[in-house]
Amino acid sequence: MKFLFFGTSAGRPTKQRNVSGLAMEFENDNKWYLFDCGEATQHQILKSRLSSAKLDTIFITHLHGDHVYGLFGLITSRMLDKITKPLIIYGPKGLKELISSVVDISYKHLGYELTINETYAGAEINFDKFKIKVLPLMHSVECFAYYIKENDKSNKINQEKLINEGLKPCALYGEIKKGKDVEFEGKKYRAKDYLLEPVLGQKIIIAGDNAEPEILCPYLENLDLLIHESTYTQAVFDNMQTQYMHTTAENLAKTAQKYNVKNLIATHISPRYQTNEPILNELKKYYNVNAFVANDFNEFELKEGKLKLIDD
Ligand SMILES: [Zn+2]
């Protein structure tokens, strides 16, 4: 799986960072998924290797502007580009009203099918390669994390063993993959003797804005990847007059460490930080596994539970 960051700033863009937007892509797939769509996300997509024509579904964490104001432009450019692939958007209550108020006034006919699904904490949604569970977060408005469980790969068979025992690749392999016993030239082949152990799908959380990462605890244990906001360092947060509902690097790192999270990417960085160092150093102080602070256009690959930055 790959993750490409279109925006990593909190609240408003900076010269280095756009506001929230993150692409998720599976291996050998011809589509991709977008999490949040802050203003100018469509500009960022144009500058990346991904194409809007292959965007399949958008997941919105919450309705703050830095996470949704890019939807209007993206939705209408799709019409002008004559993209006919249907688009589905999931998000909290109010999303329908937000989008339709703009789309209905500006444009009557999009020329493609747009489905807006207002979802809720606890909802489970199935896709061809993964399942999503919507989890609640703590923020000033209703806000979600999306827990993604990649499908287990369970239909691999031991081809070498089958060939050695007299069954060359043929249509019967498909039956064995389905768990059915087969017979060939008088010899019986029991499916359970040839089916390999399933490869378990990876587990990822992509979280929206959140005051307390511990709220995700039922899903954090041995999680393959946590992508979570880390707006402030602890010292800055402690000295703020208004304590916004966001997470510090220290709190995020301690939580990830406590639950053995295998890989951590911090994003949604306050514009006050000119470099990644303050957040990254604090993360590494309390979490000793594999931590990154995302920059715009960083691309990560997660494979067999290992995360690496593949494009800087
Ligand atoms: Zn935000």
Ligand SMILES: [Zn+2]
């Ligand atoms: Zn917010």
